[in-house]
Amino acid sequence: xxxxxxxxxxxxxxxxxxxxxxxxxxxxxxxxxxxxxxxxxxxxxxxxxxxxxxxxxxxxxxxxxxxxxxxxxxxxxxxxxxxxxxxxxxxxxxxxxxxxxxxxxxxxxxxxxxxxxxxxxxxxxxxxxxxxxxxxxxxxxxxxxxxxxxxxxxxxxxxxxxxxxxxxxxxxxxxxxxxxxxxxxxxxxxxxxxxxxxxxxxxxxxxxxxxxxxxxxxxxxxxxxxxxxxxxxxxxxxxxxxxxxxxxxxxxxxxxxxxxxxxxxxxxxxxxxxxxxxxxxxxxxxxxxxxxxxxxxxxxxxxxxxxxxxxxxxxxxxxxxxxxxxxxxxxxxxxxxxxxxxxxxxxxxxxxxxxxxxxxxxxxxxxxxxxxxxxxxxxxxxxxxxxxxxxxxxxxxxxxxxxxxxxxxxxxxxxxxxxxxxxxxxxxxxxxxxxxxxxxxxxxxxxxxxxxxxxxxxxxxxxxxxxxxxxxxxxxxxxxxxxxxxxxxxxxxxxxxxxxxxxxxxxxxxxxxxxxxxxxxxxxxxxxxxxxxxxxxxxxxxxxxxxxxxxxxxxxxxxxxxxxxxxxxxxx
Numbered sequence: 001x002x003x004x005x006x007x008x009x010x011x012x013x014x015x016x017x018x019x020x021x022x023x024x025x026x027x028x029x030x031x032x033x034x035x036x037x038x039x040x041x042x043x044x045x046x047x048x049x050x051x052x053x054x055x056x057x058x059x060x061x062x063x064x065x066x067x068x069x070x071x072x073x074x075x076x077x078x079x080x081x082x083x084x085x086x087x088x089x090x091x092x093x094x095x096x097x098x099x100x101x102x103x104x105x106x107x108x109x110x111x112x113x114x115x116x117x118x119x120x121x122x123x124x125x126x127x128x129x130x131x132x133x134x135x136x137x138x139x140x141x142x143x144x145x146x147x148x149x150x151x152x153x154x155x156x157x158x159x160x161x162x163x164x165x166x167x168x169x170x171x172x173x174x175x176x177x178x179x180x181x182x183x184x185x186x187x188x189x190x191x192x193x194x195x196x197x198x199x200x201x202x203x204x205x206x207x208x209x210x211x212x213x214x215x216x217x218x219x220x221x222x223x224x225x226x227x228x229x230x231x232x233x234x235x236x237x238x239x240x241x242x243x244x245x246x247x248x249x250x251x252x253x254x255x256x257x258x259x260x261x262x263x264x265x266x267x268x269x270x271x272x273x274x275x276x277x278x279x280x281x282x283x284x285x286x287x288x289x290x291x292x293x294x295x296x297x298x299x300x301x302x303x304x305x306x307x308x309x310x311x312x313x314x315x316x317x318x319x320x321x322x323x324x325x326x327x328x329x330x331x332x333x334x335x336x337x338x339x340x341x342x343x344x345x346x347x348x349x350x351x352x353x354x355x356x357x358x359x360x361x362x363x364x365x366x367x368x369x370x371x372x373x374x375x376x377x378x379x380x381x382x383x384x385x386x387x388x389x390x391x392x393x394x395x396x397x398x399x400x401x402x403x404x405x406x407x408x409x410x411x412x413x414x415x416x417x418x419x420x421x422x423x424x425x426x427x428x429x430x431x432x433x434x435x436x437x438x439x440x441x442x443x444x445x446x447x448x449x450x451x452x453x454x455x456x457x458x459x460x461x462x463x464x465x466x467x468x469x470x471x472x473x474x475x476x477x478x479x480x481x482x483x484x485x486x487x488x489x490x491x492x493x494x495x496x497x498x499x500x501x502x503x504x505x506x507x508x509x510x511x512x513x514x515x516x517x518x519x520x521x522x523x524x525x526x527x528x529x530x531x532x533x534x535x536x537x538x539x540x541x542x543x544x545x546x547x548x549x550x551x552x553x554x555x556x557x558x559x560x561x562x563x564x565x566x567x568x569x570x571x572x
Contacts, residue, residue, distance in 0.1 A: 058086035129154035163522035172482025183534035195376025221384035270295035391426035395440030415455035478520030
């Protein structure tokens, strides 16, 4: 809120008058050179509105000077004409009977020709930006991203409800301050009494975020053979049929259709046998191939092996069964995956994970909010997960969280945000048929489209927005865009913004480190913001090559690195 009297201007203050207008822009005629010098691109201006108690707010997008030549009897007369193009971005409305005003991101009425235009600067600018920030929060715990570049005295707040309810994309080139922005968000989320968020940390760079509001988890590596606090196993029985085929099936194999059909049938039978053994008749009757019921992989291999070597009675002697020899390569691939120590989290999980209670315990860790006795921000380290199955595993965790949240009673749900760091690695826009990425993208697309209904939010973080799945990106109602130097990346952001704001993308390649362009439902006014550094800085700072090369030589640590490479784990 702001004092409406501050927006009362005197007759000497206009910098110009409106000489042209359309639905989203106005052209301001600037009468003197002195007035022109006062104006800068991306500066805010106030234009008289034909409606009483309304002030139209505009953003200067272009300043131009034209020369007009007129022929006269004595020669040629030259006239210089200065004008400013302004993008109309909202309306400040004085509340009747109150000394307060509110900003609305809509244009109730475009300005008339001849309407006076004023600069928004100094005390008026501070008051206006403060009113924008105050309108963005309805709780005592405001989400403060930094300060406005237009006025560094005014803190820049975002509407936390709108930010997470409509999904958000945090994009920026390497070294632009993207990880700092994410850390800044997470620090404030972690302070809330019922915080609930998961960060997919692919490189371990957020290990520095510690405190009462953070829990650090790690997908188990080759050396983990038992379930302990902080180590997560994702046993194979959590995979759906589509995820299993993406992991195991070779579509180029001529027997792939038979292999896929028999895998579905055998897994369904294995789950049914397990449900019967537990005495769960209701689940047994309604069970499908995707039901998260633990089963033994040995039953699957034994059944497929029997079919692969089956001999059946013939006319005179035994003959090969219908699937004889057609499952050999599939069984070999399955056994090779099981023997791969890098996939220990899938096939090497301890016996304690082969129970229905394990899924309850796993999701209790992943989805518990601070108010339920667990730290609210869970940072999951995926560094020991092989890159070829990484999309599948990230998608698996996201699917589990979303489906359980969907089936939970409405009054029991606590909203949860999924922070997808390096999203371009597992949410690509270009997909191969039946690839692991395809299953991951499918899971995240569903969350992007339906998550709002069930309280699941996406925070998509990437240095290459042009490589992220466009459906997911288009569902993001908020953008925090850091410096982007690539033309394709700039184009993607530009296409997702309203036409009236497309010109703001011209700022993307010239933003300073730690500066961001915030646009969307969480920010009433599209703003250039200087992000406050986080208290706990992630391990993502750019290496100082020249300075480090200038230091005294030290042991390179090759032996430890090679040992880690051989064991596919740093935990040894």
